[in-house]
Amino acid sequence: MGQGESKEQYDKLKDNDNEDEQHKEKEDTSGQGRQKLKSTVDLSALGGLVDKPSKPNPPQKDTKMSKEEEEKERIRQLRLERLSKSTLGSQASKADEIRKKRTEQEQKRKLAEEKLKEQEKKEFEANKKQQEEDQTKKAELERQRKLEEQAKKKRQEEQQKQQEVKQKKSPEATKKTYMHNIICDSFNVCLTKRTMGKDFMQDLSISKTMEGQSLTFIADDMITVILYCVTKRKNQNKFRMLYNAYSSAKRHLLANKVDIEEVLNYICSYFAILYSNPEALEIETTEKKQQIKAAAPALPNIPPNMGDNPQMMAMMQMLMQAQAQGGAVFEETFTNIEDEFFDVVVNDGLLISDKEFMANVLEECKDEAFDLIIRKSFLLLDNLNELKTLTKALSIINVIGSHDELIEEFINHKYFIPVDGNLTGKRLQMETFFGRMLSITVWPTENPNKNFDFNMRMTPGLKSKQVDTMSEKFYAFYDGFTMFMKKLLKNKATKNRALEWFRMLINLNTDYFKMMPQFASLSSKSVFLNSIAIFLELSTPFVSKMDKFQTMFDKIDPLYCATEKHLKLGSCDKINSEQIEEVKVDDDHEFNFVTECFFITHTLIKIGYKKVIKTFNQAGEQLQSAFGTMDANAISPAFQQICGMETHLFAKKYTSSLFQFLDFSCFYFCFVSRTERDEEEKVDFTWFAERVKIEDNDHLQNELCYIPEFYCENISKLGMMYRVFRPSTFEKALNFDALMLFCLYVIRTKKVSNPHTRAETLKFICEFAPRAPTYEFRKEELNLKGLLLQSKLCKNYLLEIITEAYGDVEKTGSNSQYYEKYHYRALITQVLKFIFKDKHYMEQLVEVCMTKADKFEKFTHFLISDINDGFTSSISKLASIREYEEAKNNWESYTEEQKKDFEEQFKENSGIAKWGMNMARSALGLCITIAEREECRKGFMSEVNLNSFVQGLNYTLDSLINGGKPSDIRYSKNLNSSTRCISIKINNPKEYFFEPKVITQELIYCYAFMGNYQEFIDCVVLDTRSYKERNFNKAISLMNKAKIMIPMDIAANFQNFVEKCKASLEENQLKEAFLDDAPDEYMDELFCVLMENPVKLPSGNTVELSQLKMHLMNDPTDPYTRAPLKLEDVEEMPELKEKILKFRDEKLAEFRQEKEKRQKMQEEEDGEIEGFE
Incomplete structure (x- = not known):
C-alpha cells in the first residue's frame, strides 16, 4: 500500500469516528428520554408497591368505579407494560451494534496509522540511500574530470613539445601554416572539401595540386582570394566584407606569430580599387539618381483684416507663388558601389572607428571619396520636419569632423557655400549643409508635424516633461555642432570659412530690419534660433568667468560694426550716429574671434527674436481662449505653438548661457562708457555696480558710438521676455546689479541718441515693480519684490533718473509716440508708487525737489x-x-x-x-x-x-x-x-x-x-x-x-x-x-495773456517767458517757425518789461482806489441801515 492510500484510509476512519461521536451524543439524548419514559412506566406498572413522590392527595370520591371502567383500566395498564418492554429491547440491541462498529473502526484506524508510519520510514530510508548514491556518483565524476584535465594538459604539453621540435626542424613550414589559417579564417575560405562552414575554392585548389604545391594559402594568393570573394558573394556588401576580413586578420590569435602586413596591404589596396575602379575587378556598376527638394518658404499667419492692406496682399501673393514653385531640387547620381562604400564608411562609422585603415584606403582616392561622403550626407538631410533628421545631422557632423582633410574638403564644397552669385537668405538655408542642419525645428509655424502629445488631461508637469525631453534632443545636437565648430576654429582657413557662412546668413537677411521684409527670399526663424544656441555655447568660455572680464573687454573691437568689412549693418542705426567718425581699416586687418563671436551673437539675437515676444504672447492668449471653450481641436495648435517655442527659448541650458552672455554685455557697455580708460586698472566686477558712478557723461569713448542700437534692445527685450513669461527662471539667472547698471546708463547718457531705445530700456526697469491696479506681486514674482527697494545702486540713482525720463519720453521716435509716451509714463507711475512706500525714496524725492x-x-x-x-x-x-x-x-x-x-x-x-x-x-x-x-x-x-x-x-x-x-x-x-x-x-x-x-x-x-x-x-x-x-x-x-x-x-x-x-x-x-484793456503790444499774441516777463525769439516774435517755458518742455522748437530752440537763445526785453510793469502798477492803483471807494460806500450803506433800524 502506498503512502497516499494509507493517508486516505486514515482520514476515512477519522471521519467515521466523528460520525460515531455525533451519533452517540444523539443516543445519550434519546437515552435520557427513554430513562424518563422507563421510570414513568415502571412506576405505573408497580402501582402502589413503590412509593411515589409525596403529593397532596386529592379528595377521594365516595363512589366506586364500575366494572367496565376497571376493565378498561386493566387493559390500558397491560398495553403500557407491553410497549415499554418492546422499546427497551430494541434500543439496547441498537446500542450494542453501534459500540461493536465503533470498536472495529478504532482497530482499523490504529492499523492504518501503523502502516502509514511504516511507509514513511521506508521512504526515508530510500531517500537517504539515494542521496548517498548521488554523492558517490558526484565524487566519481569530479575524479574523472580531474583525470581528463590532467590528461589534456599532458597532451597539450606533448603537442607543444612536438611543435617546438617541428619549429626547430622547419620554421618556414610553421609560418605557412599560420598564414594559411589566418587567410582561411579571415575570408572564410578553404582549399579542401573536408572543411565545414567555409567556401571551397576549387579552381585554386586544382591549380596548386597540378603544380605540386601544398594546399595552403600564402600571401601571393590574396589577389585570387579577394577576387573570388568579391565576385562570388554578390549579395554581400563588398566593402563591409573586405573590412571584416581586415579586422579579423588583425585580431587573429596567430597574427603576432607571423608577418601579415602584406595581407593587410592587399586588402587596403583592393578596398580602394573596388571604389575607384570596380571594372578592373570585373564588377558591374549600375547608376541610381537621388534627389532632395528644398522646402518652399513658409507662409506667415494671415491676419483677419489683411484684405484692407494692399502691401500685405502683395506680399502674400508673392509668397504663394514661391510656395507653388516648391523650391529648388538637388539631384545627384550614384553607383551601387558608391552606395555600398558610403554605407560602410559613414553609416557603419568606419571613418571614425578605424582611422588608420581609412588613411591607407583613401591615400589614392581621397578627393573622390570625400566628395562622395559630402554629397551623400547632404542628401540625408531630406525631411527637415522629422526629428530623426536631427540625429542624421549629428552623425554627419561626427563623421566629417573625424578627419582634418575631410573638414577642409567640406568647407570648400559647393554644399557649404554655393558658388552662384545670385544667393538669397532662403537659398543659403536650403542649399547648404549648415542651413539645412540649423533649419530643424519643432516650431509649428515652420514644422506642421505634431511633435507634442496633447490630451484634455494634460497637466503643467506633463507639458514641462515633454518640453524638457525635446530640449535635451536639441541640445545633444547643439553640443555636437559646437564641438565641430571648435574644430573648424582651430585652423585659420577653416575658421574664416565657417564664420563666413554665418556672416552671409546675417548679410543676406538684413531685410528683417525693415518694416515690410520680403519673406520669400529670407531664411526662416529656426535657422537664427538654432544659430543663437550654437554661438551662446561658443561664447561661454569668455563670458562665464567674471575675473577675466577685463581681459576679454580689451579684446572686443567696436570698429567691427563700423567698418562693415564683415557684417553689412548699414541699415541699422548706431548708438550715436552723429558722433561717428569715418573709420578706415586695412584690407588685411583681421578681427579676433572674441570680437566676431560677440557681435555675431548680438546680431543673430536681434533677427531671431524679432516679434518673438509678441508671437509667444498671442499663442498664450489663443491657448487660454481655447481652454475657455474646451475645444481640443482649437487647443492643440496653440499648445503645439507654446511647447515648440519653449523648447527653443526656455531650455535650462539655453537660459543659463543666454543670461551669462547678457551679463557680460551689460558690463561691457559700462566698460566702454567710462570717461577715462586706464589699461592697467583691474576692475573687481563683483562690486562694479557700487564703485562706478553714474553721471552725465559727455566725454564717453567714441567706440561706444559704433555699437548698433539693437545691442541695447537685445538686453532689455530678452530680459523683459523672461521677466514676463518665466519670472522664476529670470530671478534665478539674474545678475540684478549688472542689468540695472546697464539700464540706468542707457537711460541717463546722452550718447544713446534714440529716445525709443532709452524708453524701451526704461520699460524693462519698470518690470521690477508690481503692476496696477493691485500693485502687488504675483506668487511666482515674490523673489523680485525687494530688488528695487534694497539695491544700493537704485537707491542712489533710480528716482532722479526715472523722474527725468518721465519728460524725456515725450518723444520716443516712434510713429505712434503720442499714445506710446503715455504707456511709458503709466509704467513709471507704477514704479514711483511702489518705491514711495520706502521712506528713503520719499526723503530722496524731497532732496531732488530742493536741490534740482x-x-x-x-x-x-x-x-x-x-x-x-x-x-x-x-x-x-x-x-x-x-x-x-x-x-x-x-x-x-x-x-x-x-x-x-x-x-x-x-x-x-x-x-x-x-x-x-x-x-x-x-x-x-x-x-x-x-x-x-x-x-x-x-x-x-x-x-x-x-x-x-x-x-x-x-x-x-x-x-x-x-x-x-x-x-x-x-x-x-x-x-x-x-x-x-x-x-x-x-x-x-x-x-x-x-x-x-x-x-x-x-x-x-x-x-x-x-x-x-x-x-x-x-x-x-x-x-x-x-x-x-x-x-x-x-x-x-x-x-x-x-x-x-x-x-x-x-x-x-x-x-x-x-x-x-x-x-x-x-x-x-x-x-x-x-x-x-491792456494794449496789444503788452499781450502775448500766441498765448493771449498779459506779459510780465517778455522775451524776443530768434524769429523776431515776442512771447511771455513763463508760457514759452511751458511750450519748450513739450516741444523744444520755436512756436512760430518750428526751428530748434533753447531757452538760452531768447533775448530779454527790459524796456518793454518796464512799460508793462508801469501799466500794471497804474491799473492796480486804480483797482485799489476803486476797491476802497466801494468799501466806503458799503460802510455808509450799512450805517444808514443801522440808523433806520
Whole structure:
C-alpha cells in the first residue's frame, strides 16, 4: 500500500469516528428520554408497591368505579407494560451494534496509522540511500574530470613539445601554416572539401595540386582570394566584407606569430580599387539618381483684416507663388558601389572607428571619396520636419569632423557655400549643409508635424516633461555642432570659412530690419534660433568667468560694426550716429574671434527674436481662449505653438548661457562708457555696480558710438521676455546689479541718441515693480519684490533718473509716440508708487525737489499734463459711448452701414476713454502722494505749472459734479445702487476705470493740500471756464452726507479752502477787469495773456517767458517757425518789461482806489441801515 492510500484510509476512519461521536451524543439524548419514559412506566406498572413522590392527595370520591371502567383500566395498564418492554429491547440491541462498529473502526484506524508510519520510514530510508548514491556518483565524476584535465594538459604539453621540435626542424613550414589559417579564417575560405562552414575554392585548389604545391594559402594568393570573394558573394556588401576580413586578420590569435602586413596591404589596396575602379575587378556598376527638394518658404499667419492692406496682399501673393514653385531640387547620381562604400564608411562609422585603415584606403582616392561622403550626407538631410533628421545631422557632423582633410574638403564644397552669385537668405538655408542642419525645428509655424502629445488631461508637469525631453534632443545636437565648430576654429582657413557662412546668413537677411521684409527670399526663424544656441555655447568660455572680464573687454573691437568689412549693418542705426567718425581699416586687418563671436551673437539675437515676444504672447492668449471653450481641436495648435517655442527659448541650458552672455554685455557697455580708460586698472566686477558712478557723461569713448542700437534692445527685450513669461527662471539667472547698471546708463547718457531705445530700456526697469491696479506681486514674482527697494545702486540713482525720463519720453521716435509716451509714463507711475512706500525714496524725492528744482518742475509739468489730457480726452469720449448705448436700444432702426460706423466709432472711443482715464487717475494718485509732503508742493506752484494744474482740477470737478455737457454728464439720483452718487450715465463705468466718487475724493485731497497757498486760491477762482462755487458746495455736501469718505483733517482743510475761494473771487474778478484793456503790444499774441516777463525769439516774435517755458518742455522748437530752440537763445526785453510793469502798477492803483471807494460806500450803506433800524 502506498503512502497516499494509507493517508486516505486514515482520514476515512477519522471521519467515521466523528460520525460515531455525533451519533452517540444523539443516543445519550434519546437515552435520557427513554430513562424518563422507563421510570414513568415502571412506576405505573408497580402501582402502589413503590412509593411515589409525596403529593397532596386529592379528595377521594365516595363512589366506586364500575366494572367496565376497571376493565378498561386493566387493559390500558397491560398495553403500557407491553410497549415499554418492546422499546427497551430494541434500543439496547441498537446500542450494542453501534459500540461493536465503533470498536472495529478504532482497530482499523490504529492499523492504518501503523502502516502509514511504516511507509514513511521506508521512504526515508530510500531517500537517504539515494542521496548517498548521488554523492558517490558526484565524487566519481569530479575524479574523472580531474583525470581528463590532467590528461589534456599532458597532451597539450606533448603537442607543444612536438611543435617546438617541428619549429626547430622547419620554421618556414610553421609560418605557412599560420598564414594559411589566418587567410582561411579571415575570408572564410578553404582549399579542401573536408572543411565545414567555409567556401571551397576549387579552381585554386586544382591549380596548386597540378603544380605540386601544398594546399595552403600564402600571401601571393590574396589577389585570387579577394577576387573570388568579391565576385562570388554578390549579395554581400563588398566593402563591409573586405573590412571584416581586415579586422579579423588583425585580431587573429596567430597574427603576432607571423608577418601579415602584406595581407593587410592587399586588402587596403583592393578596398580602394573596388571604389575607384570596380571594372578592373570585373564588377558591374549600375547608376541610381537621388534627389532632395528644398522646402518652399513658409507662409506667415494671415491676419483677419489683411484684405484692407494692399502691401500685405502683395506680399502674400508673392509668397504663394514661391510656395507653388516648391523650391529648388538637388539631384545627384550614384553607383551601387558608391552606395555600398558610403554605407560602410559613414553609416557603419568606419571613418571614425578605424582611422588608420581609412588613411591607407583613401591615400589614392581621397578627393573622390570625400566628395562622395559630402554629397551623400547632404542628401540625408531630406525631411527637415522629422526629428530623426536631427540625429542624421549629428552623425554627419561626427563623421566629417573625424578627419582634418575631410573638414577642409567640406568647407570648400559647393554644399557649404554655393558658388552662384545670385544667393538669397532662403537659398543659403536650403542649399547648404549648415542651413539645412540649423533649419530643424519643432516650431509649428515652420514644422506642421505634431511633435507634442496633447490630451484634455494634460497637466503643467506633463507639458514641462515633454518640453524638457525635446530640449535635451536639441541640445545633444547643439553640443555636437559646437564641438565641430571648435574644430573648424582651430585652423585659420577653416575658421574664416565657417564664420563666413554665418556672416552671409546675417548679410543676406538684413531685410528683417525693415518694416515690410520680403519673406520669400529670407531664411526662416529656426535657422537664427538654432544659430543663437550654437554661438551662446561658443561664447561661454569668455563670458562665464567674471575675473577675466577685463581681459576679454580689451579684446572686443567696436570698429567691427563700423567698418562693415564683415557684417553689412548699414541699415541699422548706431548708438550715436552723429558722433561717428569715418573709420578706415586695412584690407588685411583681421578681427579676433572674441570680437566676431560677440557681435555675431548680438546680431543673430536681434533677427531671431524679432516679434518673438509678441508671437509667444498671442499663442498664450489663443491657448487660454481655447481652454475657455474646451475645444481640443482649437487647443492643440496653440499648445503645439507654446511647447515648440519653449523648447527653443526656455531650455535650462539655453537660459543659463543666454543670461551669462547678457551679463557680460551689460558690463561691457559700462566698460566702454567710462570717461577715462586706464589699461592697467583691474576692475573687481563683483562690486562694479557700487564703485562706478553714474553721471552725465559727455566725454564717453567714441567706440561706444559704433555699437548698433539693437545691442541695447537685445538686453532689455530678452530680459523683459523672461521677466514676463518665466519670472522664476529670470530671478534665478539674474545678475540684478549688472542689468540695472546697464539700464540706468542707457537711460541717463546722452550718447544713446534714440529716445525709443532709452524708453524701451526704461520699460524693462519698470518690470521690477508690481503692476496696477493691485500693485502687488504675483506668487511666482515674490523673489523680485525687494530688488528695487534694497539695491544700493537704485537707491542712489533710480528716482532722479526715472523722474527725468518721465519728460524725456515725450518723444520716443516712434510713429505712434503720442499714445506710446503715455504707456511709458503709466509704467513709471507704477514704479514711483511702489518705491514711495520706502521712506528713503520719499526723503530722496524731497532732496531732488530742493536741490534740482528745474528737473522736478519739468517732472511735475508732465505729470499735470497727463492729468489734464487724460481726463479731457476720456470724459469727452464718454458722450459718444452714451450715444452708442442709446442706439443699441433701438438697433433695428439703423442700416447696416450705420451700424458698422457706430461699432467702429465705439471701439475707438472705448480705447481712448480707457487709457485716458487710467492714465489720468494714475497721475492724479501720484500727485497726491507727492503733494502730501509740503516740501514738494512748490513744484506745482511754479509759474509754469500752476495754471495748468488748477485748470485740470477745476475742469474735472466741474465735469463730474455740475456736468460739463448736459447731454452726457449729469448728477444722477437714480442708479442701480441704493445711494446717490456722482456718475456718468453709461453702462459698466468701472470698465473704463471711471469711479466718480473716488475721483472726487482724490480731487478734494489735492485742493486740501494746496489750499494754504494764496497763489493757488487766486488761480482757482480766476479760472472762468471751470470754476463754479456750487461745485465745491456740492462736494462739501457729499462729504457731510458721508457719500465720500474723507479724513476729518482733510475735510476741514477743504472747507477752509472753499471759504477762502469765496472771499478771493470778487477781488480777483475786479482785478482782471482793470487789466482787460491792456494794449496789444503788452499781450502775448500766441498765448493771449498779459506779459510780465517778455522775451524776443530768434524769429523776431515776442512771447511771455513763463508760457514759452511751458511750450519748450513739450516741444523744444520755436512756436512760430518750428526751428530748434533753447531757452538760452531768447533775448530779454527790459524796456518793454518796464512799460508793462508801469501799466500794471497804474491799473492796480486804480483797482485799489476803486476797491476802497466801494468799501466806503458799503460802510455808509450799512450805517444808514443801522440808523433806520
